[in-house]
Amino acid sequence: LDDLLGEGVQGRYVLVRSDLNVPLDGSAITDDGRVRAALPTIKKLADAGAKVVVTAHLGRPKGEPDPKFTLAPVAKRLGELLGSEVPLAGDLVGESAKALVAGLADGDVVLLENVRFDARETSKDAVDRSELAAELAALTPGGAFVSDGFGVVHRKQASVYEIAAVLPAYAGGLVLAELDVLKKLTDDVKRPYVVALGGSKVSDKLGVIANLLTKVDRLLIGGGMAYTFLKAKGYEVGTSLLQEDQLEQVKGFLAEAEKRGVELVLPVDVLAADGFAADAAHEAVDVTAIPADRMGLDIGPRSAELFAQKLADAATVFWNGPMGVFEFEAFAGGTRAVAEALVKSDAFTVVGGGDSAAAVRQLGLPEDGFSHISTGGGASLEYLEGKELPGVAALEGKN
Ligand code: 3PG
Numbered sequence: 521l522d523d524l525l526g527e528g529v530q531g532r533y534v535l536v537r538s539d540l541n542v543p544l545d546g547s548a549i550t551d552d553g554r555v556r557a558a559l560p561t562i563k564k565l566a567d568a569g570a571k572v573v574v575t576a577h578l579g580r581p582k583g584e585p586d587p588k589f590t591l592a593p594v595a596k597r598l599g600e601l602l603g604s605e606v607p608l609a610g611d612l613v614g615e616s617a618k619a620l621v622a623g624l625a626d627g628d629v630v631l632l633e634n635v636r637f638d639a640r641e642t643s644k645d646a647v648d649r650s651e652l653a654a655e656l657a658a659l660t661p662g663g664a665f666v667s668d669g670f671g672v673v674h675r676k677q678a679s680v681y682e683i684a685a686v687l688p689a690y691a692g693g694l695v696l697a698e699l700d701v702l703k704k705l706t707d708d709v710k711r712p713y714v715v716a717l718g719g720s721k722v723s724d725k726l727g728v729i730a731n732l733l734t735k736v737d738r739l740l741i742g743g744g745m746a747y748t749f750l751k752a753k754g755y756e757v758g759t760s761l762l763q764e765d766q767l768e769q770v771k772g773f774l775a776e777a778e779k780r781g782v783e784l785v786l787p788v789d790v791l792a793a794d795g796f797a798a799d800a801a802h803e804a805v806d807v808t809a810i811p812a813d814r815m816g817l818d819i820g821p822r823s824a825e826l827f828a829q830k831l832a833d834a835a836t837v838f839w840n841g842p843m844g845v846f847e848f849e850a851f852a853g854g855t856r857a858v859a860e861a862l863v864k865s866d867a868f869t870v871v872g873g874g875d876s877a878a879a880v881r882q883l884g885l886p887e888d889g890f891s892h893i894s895t896g897g898g899a900s901l902e903y904l905e906g907k908e909l910p911g912v913a914a915l916e917g918k919n
Contacts, residue, residue, distance in 0.1 A: 524664055524690045528567035533567050533663030535656060535687060536562060537679050539671035539895060541596045542575035545879055547593045554671065555597050557895045561692040562629055563602065571624040574659055575630045576669065583639025595631045603877070606631050613655040623661050641678045653682035660687070668692025671852050671873065671896040673911030684914035691915050694895065699912070701870060701892045702903045710835035710868060711737055716827065716858055718743025719841030719875065722766050727905040731775050736781040739826050742819045742843035742854055747900060749755050749774070749786050755807050756790065760816040785830050789820030791844065791851060798848040812834040817851040818844025824857035830911045831861040838899060840872035847881045855879050865888030873897030
């Protein structure tokens with residue numbers, strides 16, 4: 521970004537790919553963290569006189585316009601934060617976008633409608649994606665591309681990957697800052713290095729667990745995925761979330777942890793509820809005694825204490841995924857305990873993405889209590905997994 525600003529952008533089109541994929545309740549944004557994180561790059565470009573065209577996705581629409589996934593609430597919020605209205609094009613590369621972009625004055629910012637309303641964005645066929653990238657480039661003649669959507673750099677998609685081959689491409693400030701932090705979790709990490717993983721499905725985290733077992737000193741497992749671990753250890757888990765097809769894999773992780781001397785910490789008690797609801801009747805039970813008709817919706821109080829204690833002596837902590845259904849107050853205790861342990865800690869603490877970042881804000885914890893709150897969920901996990909991130913490879917000219 522600094523290189524581009526150094527070249528001068530006054531009057532030049534700059535296409536910025538941001539990650540503005542925010543959680544919504546109807547049309548109300550429940551956590552605007554990603555919009556705020558996208559702001560500095562957009563603002564710097566606008567202040568330098570660029571004609572800024574922002575492209576982003578929201579949710580996973582099916583490759584066609586769908587009012588449920590319009591970026592309208594995001595355009596409004598972006599405008600409020602920027603202090604000047606951000607018009608939303610009615611389409612991506614169609615007549616509305618063309619007219620709006622053509623009318624931009626220096627320093628103006630416009631947002632294109634959800635890039636995933638065009639099926640070519642996420643197409644498996646590189647020809648489709650290249651075609652869309654060419655149309656995006658044609659929308660901004662003589663323009664430059666700034667990749668600033670860290671949360672989406674793990675996606676090989678037209679507005680992330682192919683676009684960098686058709687416009688001069690630059691890394692945005694957010695992408696650079698995120699990579700800088702994540703590097704500290706892989707190179708010369710300060711020990712003890714403790715990782716806390718939660719979230720619902722173990723199948724989403726197989727690669728990262730396998731990789732982390734070769735790197736960390738201690739791995740805490742909570743959230744819905746903990747039940748597959750508990751079952752693999754021989755406990756009954758009632759009606760809790762269980763991925764039977766992952767049991768063998770998880771048994772392999774348990775053996776690997778033991779072989780490598782990695783301390784793998786599982787919940788010792790859970791909040792067992794009579795249904796998946798905010799007001800479900802529940803009680804804390806030992807993991808050896810989860811009733812057959814109950815589901816665990818959070819780690820229990822003894823586990824919360826245990827996890828906090830296992831985080832206390834860490835020098836480096838990475839946390840991804842809530843420990844329970846934190847959206848329901850009654851089941852937010854485990855997630856709060858982990859988050860508070862990080863706030864108290866003097867360690868280098870990184871919160872990885874999506875739900876955990878939203879949880880931190882929803883629980884009212886101070887954002888500056890953490891060394892870094894990443895905007896990338898899947899992207900930060902894939903980085904830690906050691907995978908090449910297509911959006912970063914593209915900036916290195918590998919596309
Ligand atoms: C995210 O929410 O992690 C990013 O915005 C990427 O979204 P996706 O998983 O739908 O590609």
